[in-house]
Amino acid sequence: MKKDFLSIADLSKDEIFELLALTDSLKAATTKPLSGKTVALIFQKPSLRTRVSFEVGVVQLGGHAVFLTDEGVGLGVRESASDVAHVLSRFNNGIVARVFDHQLLLDLAKHATVPVINALSDLSHPCQILADIYTIQQHKKLRDYVKIAYVGDGNNIVNSWLELSSIIPLHLTLAIPHGYEPDKAIYEKAQNARVSKIEIIRDPKNAVNKADVVYTDTWTSMGQEQERTKRIYDFWEYQVNTPLIRHAKEDVLVMHCLPAHRGEEITNEALDGRQSVVNDQAENRLHVQKAIMAKLIGKI
Ligand code: CP
Ligand code: NVA
Secondary structure, X not given: OOOOEOOHHHOOHHHHHHHHHHHHHHHHOOOOOOOOOEEEEEEOOOOOHHHHHHHHXXXXXXXXXXXXXXXXXXXXXXXXXXXXXXXXXXXXXXXXXXXXOHHHHHHHHXXXXXXXXXXXXXXXXXHHHHHHHHHHHHOOOOOOOEEEEEEOOOOXXXXXXXXHHOOOOEEEEEEOOOOXXXXXXXXXXXXXXOXXXXXXXXXXXXXXXXXXXXXXXXXXXXXXXXXXXHHHHHHHHHOEOHHXXXXXXXXXXXXXXXXXXXXOOEOHHHHOXXXXXXXXXXXXXHHHHHHHHHHHOOOX
């Protein structure tokens, strides 16, 4: 049976660690598990890292990527998600989709006969968070209850962190202003799982105190551009900058999924500083997604 990757919750703890190990082994390997295979990439939103890392990853695994813009496809408008899924499944061995509405991904996955991979939705960004946990491991910081302080908007990135915290033990402190909390169902599920210590703390300094990782993301996600002015006002005290980072551990990892809005959620000094690992995170998108595709599409 085909397996999709729509959220971190689709994986067990063993599968997560298997994927991290496969990521390591594929980095240096020249095996071509996607030889003779094609993967369709449908993007409803802009992308640098996700698009390039998936396209390059498919090529490195011996396959061919077919990039489709939403203007061309009209997912859910020109054609229903079910028709798109049926047709793409006849031509391709896998579908990677970045969508506004997470429901479209669920519909694609329901009707596709090939694996569907979430390349970001309004609800979650699981490939990013797998690359992030791989980055934390690469920097030798991954241990039970590693303290990850997230400062900013309770968006798709936070939802995926919460889903991960339902599976592996983390100490997740979320510095998020009132009204911008993460998805309620995902938050409650993570708390009820009792795997991790999860707190929403309004004061960023308290959240970041002695943290191993300080993570932030844009205050204005794709699709929220009309709210930008209000968001800059509401989030102003939630900037990741040098004085804030001083509250964390000396060897803290400063993380951001990018793209960054320099001078808003993070300063140049923090993003470009010695503790920043943002470019490792970006590179690791390639390695981790190769492991995901090798497993789901290449069936290795
Ligand atoms: N982090 C990330 O997904 O970047 P892109 O939006 O550029 O793909
Ligand atoms: N929260 C951001 C992540 C970008 C990779 C967005 O959805 O725009």
